[in-house]
Amino acid sequence: MVSIARRVEPDAGALPALEPDLVELGWAVPKGRVVELPGRGTTFVRDMPGPTADAPAVVLLHGLAATGGLNWFGCFAPLSRHFRVIAIDHRGHGRGIRTPDRFRLADCADDVVALADELGLDQFIPAGYSMGGPISQLIWHRHRERVRGLVLCATSRNFRGTPRERVQFLGLGLLVAGGWRPWLNRDSGRVRRVVEAMVTPELVHGPIHSWIVSELHRNDTGKVIEAAETLGRYSSHSWIGDIDVPVSVVVTTRDWLVPVRRQLKLARAIPTAVVFPVDGDHLICANQPEEFASALVDATRLVDRRARAHAERISRTGS
Numbered sequence: 001m002v003s004i005a006r007r008v009e010p011d012a013g014a015l016p017a018l019e020p021d022l023v024e025l026g027w028a029v030p031k032g033r034v035v036e037l038p039g040r041g042t043t044f045v046r047d048m049p050g051p052t053a054d055a056p057a058v059v060l061l062h063g064l065a066a067t068g069g070l071n072w073f074g075c076f077a078p079l080s081r082h083f084r085v086i087a088i089d090h091r092g093h094g095r096g097i098r099t100p101d102r103f104r105l106a107d108c109a110d111d112v113v114a115l116a117d118e119l120g121l122d123q124f125i126p127a128g129y130s131m132g133g134p135i136s137q138l139i140w141h142r143h144r145e146r147v148r149g150l151v152l153c154a155t156s157r158n159f160r161g162t163p164r165e166r167v168q169f170l171g172l173g174l175l176v177a178g179g180w181r182p183w184l185n186r187d188s189g190r191v192r193r194v195v196e197a198m199v200t201p202e203l204v205h206g207p208i209h210s211w212i213v214s215e216l217h218r219n220d221t222g223k224v225i226e227a228a229e230t231l232g233r234y235s236s237h238s239w240i241g242d243i244d245v246p247v248s249v250v251v252t253t254r255d256w257l258v259p260v261r262r263q264l265k266l267a268r269a270i271p272t273a274v275v276f277p278v279d280g281d282h283l284i285c286a287n288q289p290e291e292f293a294s295a296l297v298d299a300t301r302l303v304d305r306r307a308r309a310h311a312e313r314i315s316r317t318g319s
Contacts, residue, residue: 016048019069021211027289028077029069032087034095037114043088044068044095045115048076050084056148056304057124059112060087061132063154064231065224067094070215071129074289078297083125083304088115090135092223094215103226105131105234109138113146125303127151127296129285130258131227133266134159134234140243141236149246149303153296154255154282156262157269158235240269246306247273248299250292257282274302 016030032046046068050056058079062071068087079085089096090108097111112135116124125148128136133155140147249267253260267273278284278295285292 019211022073022208025208027073028080029073030076032069032095035115035118037097037111037118040111040114041097041099043097043111043115045089046076046087047119048080048085050080050082055082055084056307057084057086057116057119057121058151058300059116059121059124059126060085061108061112061126061128061135062087062090062093063130063132064227065093065216065219066129067096067215067218069094070212071132071285074285075293075296078293079300082297082301086115086119086124088112089218090131090227092220092227094218098220103223103230105134105230106138106142108135109142112139113143116146122146123148125149125151125300125307127153127300128155129153130155130282131231134231134236137236137240137243140245141239144245147245148307149248150243151248151250151296151300151303152266153250153299154252154258154263154284155266156258157237157240157266158262159231159258160233160235237269240266241271243270243272245272246303246310248276248303249273250276250278250295250299252280252282252284253277254279254281272306274299 015028019027019029019031022029028048030046030048032044034042035045036042060068060072060075062068068089072087076085076087088111091097091099091111092103101107112126116122123146126132126136126139128134128151130153133152136150136152137157140150247270249263249270251260251263251267252258255263264275267275276295276299278292280288280291
């Protein structure tokens with residue numbers, strides 16, 4: 001497991017309070033706090049300082065039916081050796097904004113920029129996983145001046161695909177939003193067997209189980225289903241090729257939900273994209289957190305280096 005010990009420079013911020021259940025298991029996950037986004041609602045944010053006070057910021061955007069903690073629990077400590085690391089719970093997920101309005105990916109993108117305003121971040125690197133990928137893309141599309149670069153993981157330009165793929169994605173939303181609840185409460189049969197086939201024994205039976213339960217039970221079932229339906233209608237085909245900031249695409253090479261061909265089409269559509277393959281399926285962030293975190297750190301550091309080099313060229317040449 002990832003050790004919670006990390007090198008912290010003298011001028012770095014103090015470590016935040018950590019999730020006690022996960023500290024015992026070796027994972028450094030900030031406990032998080034409620035943040036009011038003016039005119040939008042109340043959301044939940046986990047925030048871990050970087051090695052220095054002026055370290056670049058990475059904002060982690062989770063996938064469908066997950067939370068900022070669930071999706072990224074193995075990534076906070078490794079990333080924080082290089083970056084300030086922030087994770088938000090999206091609308092209807094975890095402790096994210098609650099609203100009667102229908103779920104829209106564009107609203108999630110605007111929520112992230114509103115959060116950056118509250119945290120005083122002029123620019124940041126959105127890192128999106130699965131559903132978080134379209135949200136990251138939309139942040140660039142709607143707020144280009146705020147985006148330092150992008151990291152897109154296990155995601156695509158669209159999730160329409162074949163009828164089978166559309167049903168599969170909606171089915172995941174239904175499964176996690178509703179179907180997991182009886183499994184998590186230990187009183188189901190078939191659904192539990194399906195979930196056990198998807199995740200490692202450590203997550204099903206291990207001590208992290210109770211924390212997973214508490215995170216998943218915070219989801220608004222109706223909003224998660226709306227999110228799955230909305231994701232099925234998403235497409236960035238008409239503008240994805242215009243992205244002009246550094247981009248890393250982390251490709252999950254055994255993905256059963258977002259086919260590798262779709263992930264690679266995303267990378268090929270973006271002129272600045274560099275591919276980082278990682279050997280795992282769509283749940284690698286939970287099932288193989290160390291392997292995923294290693295690829296994510298490499299991908300994010302490359303984006304940061306390229307952004308720095310670009311800024312230095314502009315400073316020297318004025319263009």
